Amino acid sequence: MGLIPKETKFFDLFESQTENAIKAAEFLRDSVKNNKFDDSCVKKIKEFEHEGDTINHEIIDKLNATFITPIDREDIHKLAGEIDDICDLINVISNRLHVYKIENPKDPYLEEFLANIVESATAVNHAVKNLKDIKRTRRILEYCIEINRLENAGDSLREKAITDLFEKEKDPVKIIKWKEIYEVAETVLDTCEHVAKTIEEILVKNG
Amino acid sequence: MGLIPKETKFFDLFESQTENAIKAAEFLRDSVKNNKFDDSCVKKIKEFEHEGDTINHEIIDKLNATFITPIDREDIHKLAGEIDDICDLINVISNRLHVYKIENPKDPYLEEFLANIVESATAVNHAVKNLKDIKRTRRILEYCIEINRLENAGDSLREKAITDLFEKEKDPVKIIKWKEIYEVAETVLDTCEHVAKTIEEILVKNG
Amino acid sequence: MGLIPKETKFFDLFESQTENAIKAAEFLRDSVKNNKFDDSCVKKIKEFEHEGDTINHEIIDKLNATFITPIDREDIHKLAGEIDDICDLINVISNRLHVYKIENPKDPYLEEFLANIVESATAVNHAVKNLKDIKRTRRILEYCIEINRLENAGDSLREKAITDLFEKEKDPVKIIKWKEIYEVAETVLDTCEHVAKTIEEILVKNG
Numbered sequence: 001m002g003l004i005p006k007e008t009k010f011f012d013l014f015e016s017q018t019e020n021a022i023k024a025a026e027f028l029r030d031s032v033k034n035n036k037f038d039d040s041c042v043k044k045i046k047e048f049e050h051e052g053d054t055i056n057h058e059i060i061d062k063l064n065a066t067f068i069t070p071i072d073r074e075d076i077h078k079l080a081g082e083i084d085d086i087c088d089l090i091n092v093i094s095n096r097l098h099v100y101k102i103e104n105p106k107d108p109y110l111e112e113f114l115a116n117i118v119e120s121a122t123a124v125n126h127a128v129k130n131l132k133d134i135k136r137t138r139r140i141l142e143y144c145i146e147i148n149r150l151e152n153a154g155d156s157l158r159e160k161a162i163t164d165l166f167e168k169e170k171d172p173v174k175i176i177k178w179k180e181i182y183e184v185a186e187t188v189l190d191t192c193e194h195v196a197k198t199i200e201e202i203l204v205k206n207g
Numbered sequence: 208m209g210l211i212p213k214e215t216k217f218f219d220l221f222e223s224q225t226e227n228a229i230k231a232a233e234f235l236r237d238s239v240k241n242n243k244f245d246d247s248c249v250k251k252i253k254e255f256e257h258e259g260d261t262i263n264h265e266i267i268d269k270l271n272a273t274f275i276t277p278i279d280r281e282d283i284h285k286l287a288g289e290i291d292d293i294c295d296l297i298n299v300i301s302n303r304l305h306v307y308k309i310e311n312p313k314d315p316y317l318e319e320f321l322a323n324i325v326e327s328a329t330a331v332n333h334a335v336k337n338l339k340d341i342k343r344t345r346r347i348l349e350y351c352i353e354i355n356r357l358e359n360a361g362d363s364l365r366e367k368a369i370t371d372l373f374e375k376e377k378d379p380v381k382i383i384k385w386k387e388i389y390e391v392a393e394t395v396l397d398t399c400e401h402v403a404k405t406i407e408e409i410l411v412k413n414g
Numbered sequence: 415m416g417l418i419p420k421e422t423k424f425f426d427l428f429e430s431q432t433e434n435a436i437k438a439a440e441f442l443r444d445s446v447k448n449n450k451f452d453d454s455c456v457k458k459i460k461e462f463e464h465e466g467d468t469i470n471h472e473i474i475d476k477l478n479a480t481f482i483t484p485i486d487r488e489d490i491h492k493l494a495g496e497i498d499d500i501c502d503l504i505n506v507i508s509n510r511l512h513v514y515k516i517e518n519p520k521d522p523y524l525e526e527f528l529a530n531i532v533e534s535a536t537a538v539n540h541a542v543k544n545l546k547d548i549k550r551t552r553r554i555l556e557y558c559i560e561i562n563r564l565e566n567a568g569d570s571l572r573e574k575a576i577t578d579l580f581e582k583e584k585d586p587v588k589i590i591k592w593k594e595i596y597e598v599a600e601t602v603l604d605t606c607e608h609v610a611k612t613i614e615e616i617l618v619k620n621g
Contacts, residue, residue: 172379172586306577379586
């Protein structure tokens with residue numbers, strides 16, 4: 001027990017938080033691939049989202065109890081909130097499949113989106129892991145670049161998916177449903193990019 | 208007249224701002240309950256939104272004229288903007304009812320949303336009132352928890368409302384209209400949660 | 415070569431960034447007016463968006479290489495990102511016209527939106543130009559007021575456009591397409607207002 005707080009604890013929590021997001025993304029990716037999306041899937045994803053909330057609150061509680069923080073208090077708060085958004089939005093995709101009663105969600109675009117989301121969440125996990133040693137700026141920035149690349153890929157994918165949807169689908173109600181699912185999927189990649197931007201800002205401040 | 212600014216003035220303005228939001232929410236709630244939404248209602252809600260803008264500008268002007276602020280300048284600016292968003296979004300609901308020519312808006316989901324919005328705006332009002340004495344952290348945090356609870360309730364309500372809409376409504380144009388109204392209603396609760404988050408951040412900074 | 419960094423460089427880059435946004439807006443405005451929107455237009459707007467990204471990255475790189483900044487590092491970062499959003503969203507309009515295969519986009523509402531966007535981007539350009547001399551607060555604030563006015567005009571325009579759309583258009587798929595185009599157009603004006611708010615915050619901090 002020392003007077004100096006165990007500064008690495010925040011980074012460990014960011015790591016758990018991103019691991020939880022990866023697990024949620026992988027579970028949803030596999031459910032869609034297996035073309036089976038029932039109530040038990042909705043429940044499972046909801047549990048990941050809940051676990052993410054719990055870790056987020058742990059971070060805030062820890063912040064309130066810590067005098068000296070390794071990076072700015074506000075940045076820890078912001079980062080935790082944005083990482084939490086990743087898992088929240090994965091839950092929104094799951095929720096839309098449920099609300100729109102899409103029980104057979106297998107769709108090439110949604111599958112590609114979810115593969116990219118798993119990759120991007122993994123890059124976020126690597127970036128926050130390395131944040132422990134802020135001198136690894138170059139390495140961290142490489143993960144941020146990867147996250148940006150996946151966000152750009154998401155933009156193109158959304159474009160292709162929606163072009164195809166309006167061309168092939170004639171039922172306006174189905175257009176409304178799938179348009180929204182693709183849009184939310186793309187937003188998950190945007191949120192990963194928000195995390196990357198916050199990390200870049202932290203590096204700028206501490207650079 | 209002293210050299211030290213009357214620091215409590217900002218908190219009084221936050222209080223007026225949130226009271227104004229409550230009044231707007233109550234007025235809209237009652238109009239929907241009474242199933243009567245005409246041009247005079249649109250105008251009335253627009254007036255609340257305008258009053259909200261005025262108070263927001265007063266806060267900014269005061270900020271520019273004040274040397275020592277009770278909490279960080281940026282936080283006052285951010286808080287004022289986010290509280291203003293609450294009233295702005297209530298006006299967006301009103302505006303959508305108007306634009307979509309929904310003159311008989313009585314609907315169980317919209318009614319429940321508006322009851323929750325009144326409650327959440329009231330909790331925001333209580334939280335900013337107590338901010339005057341930052342030592343009341345525990346009490347303020349309880350209001351923030353209440354605001355978060357109402358936001359979660361809003362998520363569930365939106366889910367139920369939209370499930371029902373897609374099941375019962377067959378006209379895609381009506382689906383488009385009501386889907387958006389429910390979504391905006393849920394966004395008001397999100398905005399209250401943004402205020403709660405900013406308040407939490409202020410407590411963290413000053414904790 | 416002095417030890418003190420050429421502080422005005424950031425403002426020159428903000429100027430280039432906003433000039434690029436104006437050019438993108440003018441190009442899109444003229445294409446819509448001439449009722450011709452083909453693949454070459456999409457490509458041209460995409461190039462402006464890419465140029466905007468490049469300038470944004472230049473600003474970040476410069477920030478990492480500069481020890482003393484004329485205004486807070488975080489504010490430079492935020493401002494660059496928000497100015498970048500203007501051009502990004504102009505590209506989103508272009509992209510939607512493309513994805514929805516609207517080759518003859520001439521429409522009185524969209525034309526008015528684009529005229530307002532050119533005006534607002536021009537006001538943003540004037541505001542950042544004057545930021546070089548932070549003592550010109552009054553002048554800068556006048557541009558911010560102009561940007562806010564155009565955002566309000568955008569709200570009304572959106573209302574009129576969507577009222578008209580739901581009254582005259584009976585095809586739900588066309589309603590979905592044009593509703594989104596008007597909404598994105600309005601969002602460009604919102605983003606200009608975000609820049610104005612950030613500028614106001616910078617003035618508050620440095621006031």
